[in-house]
Amino acid sequence: MFKSIPGRRAVQSMLQVGTWSVNLPVALPAKRRNSGETINLNPHRQAGAPAYIKPNLKWDDFGISFTVCDKLSSCANARYINLRPGWTLQQARAEAMTHYDENEEERVREYNFKLVTCWARARLLNVLYAVGNNAEDDVVNGRPIGRCEIVEDTDRLVKPYTCADKLDEMSTLLAEAQRITVGRPLLRERLKIRAPRA
Structure with missing residues (x-):
């Protein structure tokens, strides 16, 4: 018997809207950042790697918030995205919402x-x-x-x-x-x- 609905997978909620225009900093927890260890660049956060947008909904929040992220869901800033040709940030968000709704x-x-x-x-x-x-x-x-x-x-x-x-x-x-x-x-x-x- 099924206990509850399975969790949403990342590919079901986020949509590739372009690529990164610059090499982004490595997304690590503070404990690892402050340890002094040598950190290699993450290939999914380098220039040319896919950039994603995912909408975030919560029952008690007003509106829809959007997260710009890499393929592992680590956040980044939208100003570092080269959007798909002809797309605006608003169109990218609308496409991400449609993708989310279809998969949900x-x-x-x-x-x-x-x-x-x-x-x-x-x-x-x-x-x-x-x-x-x-x-x-x-x-x-x-x-x-x-x-x-x-x-x-x-x-x-x-x-x-x-x-x-x-x-x-x-x-x-x-x-x-x-x-x-x-x-x-x-x-x-x-x-x-x-x-x-x-």
Whole structure:
């Protein structure tokens, strides 16, 4: 039986949007940096190596944050990326969001399908066991009763949470903020009165 949905793999959340324009510093924990050991350059952080962007979503955070990283998910600065020809940073972020959403929906769909298949298989085996044992007294409404009652916990099914969902939340928040602002014109009038005259 499946305990929980498998974690998201790095390739499912990040998209290559270009290459590094310079050799980036080695990404190491402070303990290793301060030890004085000789550090070789990481090939995935050198000029010409692939550069990635990945969107970050959390249920309790407002908006979507983006991380620029190398192939091992070590962070870097976006100013060191040579974007794909014709791309802007905004397009790269939009492409990364689309990539994330497609992979997230596939990951959740695959988990839910396996879970439902497991439940169906258990029900089928339960009924086949009852029919195979020819239990005359184990009949309810003309159907044989198996070894045990099969109960599906539909709360274990997962709903995908995507960048598109987060953008919908943000547009709702923006509409609510605009409604409140329009509904309180007195505040704007007070600010006009307080504003220094040129």
